[in-house]
Amino acid sequence: MGDFTEIEKEIFYKIIFSRRDVRRNFIKKKISNEVLLRILTAAHHAPSVGYSQPWNFILIRDKKSRLDIKESFSKERLKSIELLEIDEERKRKYLDLKLEGILESNLNICVTYDHKRFGPFVIGRMTIKEAGIYSVCCAIQNLWLAARAENIGVGWVSIISNNDLKRILKLPPTIKPIAYLCLGYVKNFEIEPDLQTVNWLSRLNLDKVINYEQWNGNNRNTQWKGFNQHLNRTNTSA
Amino acid sequence: MGDFTEIEKEIFYKIIFSRRDVRRNFIKKKISNEVLLRILTAAHHAPSVGYSQPWNFILIRDKKSRLDIKESFSKERLKSIELLEIDEERKRKYLDLKLEGILESNLNICVTYDHKRFGPFVIGRMTIKEAGIYSVCCAIQNLWLAARAENIGVGWVSIISNNDLKRILKLPPTIKPIAYLCLGYVKNFEIEPDLQTVNWLSRLNLDKVINYEQWNGNNRNTQWKGFNQHLNRTNTSA
Numbered sequence: 051m052g053d054f055t056e057i058e059k060e061i062f063y064k065i066i067f068s069r070r071d072v073r074r075n076f077i078k079k080k081i082s083n084e085v086l087l088r089i090l091t092a093a094h095h096a097p098s099v100g101y102s103q104p105w106n107f108i109l110i111r112d113k114k115s116r117l118d119i120k121e122s123f124s125k126e127r128l129k130s131i132e133l134l135e136i137d138e139e140r141k142r143k144y145l146d147l148k149l150e151g152i153l154e155s156n157l158n159i160c161v162t163y164d165h166k167r168f169g170p171f172v173i174g175r176m177t178i179k180e181a182g183i184y185s186v187c188c189a190i191q192n193l194w195l196a197a198r199a200e201n202i203g204v205g206w207v208s209i210i211s212n213n214d215l216k217r218i219l220k221l222p223p224t225i226k227p228i229a230y231l232c233l234g235y236v237k238n239f240e241i242e243p244d245l246q247t248v249n250w251l252s253r254l255n256l257d258k259v260i261n262y263e264q265w266n267g268n269n270r271n272t273q274w275k276g277f278n279q280h281l282n283r284t285n286t287s288a
Numbered sequence: 289m290g291d292f293t294e295i296e297k298e299i300f301y302k303i304i305f306s307r308r309d310v311r312r313n314f315i316k317k318k319i320s321n322e323v324l325l326r327i328l329t330a331a332h333h334a335p336s337v338g339y340s341q342p343w344n345f346i347l348i349r350d351k352k353s354r355l356d357i358k359e360s361f362s363k364e365r366l367k368s369i370e371l372l373e374i375d376e377e378r379k380r381k382y383l384d385l386k387l388e389g390i391l392e393s394n395l396n397i398c399v400t401y402d403h404k405r406f407g408p409f410v411i412g413r414m415t416i417k418e419a420g421i422y423s424v425c426c427a428i429q430n431l432w433l434a435a436r437a438e439n440i441g442v443g444w445v446s447i448i449s450n451n452d453l454k455r456i457l458k459l460p461p462t463i464k465p466i467a468y469l470c471l472g473y474v475k476n477f478e479i480e481p482d483l484q485t486v487n488w489l490s491r492l493n494l495d496k497v498i499n500y501e502q503w504n505g506n507n508r509n510t511q512w513k514g515f516n517q518h519l520n521r522t523n524t525s526a
């Protein structure tokens with residue numbers, strides 16, 4: 051297959067940078083069968099350890115299930131608030147955050163991991179046992195970016211009990227829920243992450259998460275000097 | 289931010305579908321500082337639980353480290369072969385597979401997870417403890433796709449001992465290696481995954497990994513009938 055051009059790269063990065071974790075401003079418009087199929091096909095084309103494709107996508111529109119899942123969220127959210135009780139300011143901020151769009155979004159998707167698929171011998175998973183779960187996460191990121199390209203918002207709700215999910219969605223014991231996602235068209239995509247807007251946390255400068263040759267590696271050696279200078283000239287936290 | 293057009297979506301999907309897990313045919317061309325910075329910036333713009341950005345990227349070009357890591361691979365690969373000894377045909381196939389490009393690729397990147405970053409209270413991670421690791425995997429997939437857009441191949445080597453990685457890269461005890469990636473320009477990108485070409489495994493039909501409303505949900509109910517028909521009319525395993 052051919053090379054991508056400068057213009058094609060630019061479009062790709064625009065999708066990467068404008069993807070948001072969306073929890074509000076969902077609108078009523080339905081996701082069509084054609085669009086949903088494209089998004090799921092993108093997820094299914096993620097890399098997977100030993101080509102094991104260990105994911106499932108449970109599509110949920112049923113109101114009753116969503117109400118039950120929302121109840122699980124509310125219960126877990128209260129538990130989290132208790133963990134913050136010594137810090138009054140953070141607690142207040144946390145209480146103001148909108149953290150899920152379970153009922154307002156057009157579609158919920160539970161993404162699960164099946165350890166047994168094509169097993170027990172899966173190339174690469176004999177050494178790194180968790181590698182199958184990593185594959186599922188790659189599929190989730192494909193799904194998320196495809197949704198953004200389709201102008202659809204996605205929010206990952208992690209304040210949910212996996213035991214509740216297993217009960218509500220009738221998952222067999224061997225199936226592990228990895229993500230609970232809310233998808234829908236939105237009024238608009240925000241220009242920065244919500245948690246940055248409300249000053250919960252800021253994006254780190256890229257140089258804080260780059261290491262040279264080893265954990266405490268020196269960026270002043272000849273090999274990496276040029277890269278490090280280029281990095282410092284570029285604003286990478288925007 | 290504005291909506292993406294049909295042409296822009298098409299380019300995005302072309303990148304998704306032409307991304308490969310690359311272990312051979314690396315060429316000598318160096319990845320420039322500008323290109324490397326763009327790829328890492330894309331990774332750093334992945335979603336993360338509670339905006340915790342718990343990743344680090346260790347950039348490795350040093351020959352000595354790579355030789356040590358290759359040695360770890362060779363050792364672990366032998367262990368895996370032993371697990372296959374009852375199945376002579378699969379064993380022969382496995383022995384023929386090229387599973388890493390540690391020495392031939394231009395650059396190796398070890399992606400790690402830092403549980404302590406912005407902790408202990410990370411929104412969403414109080415309920416799902418592993419959510420921070422999931423975030424790192426999303427960053428890896430962003431990196432992988434960005435590399436493909438830049439016409440650079442990436443191979444994820446999971447036949448490596450994490451203990452060896454920690455020793456060779458001098459990782460502190462709290463830092464967990466998640467992925468060991470080999471990056472470089474390639475002669476060409478294959479049109480299908482290597483493990484499919486050699487008939488190790490095939491891509492599943494998409495309908496095998498889609499569930500309706502719950503694990504054993506019925507796709508014949510009114511809500512999902514149209515989607516299911518559309519799915520069956522479309523070839524999704526290509």
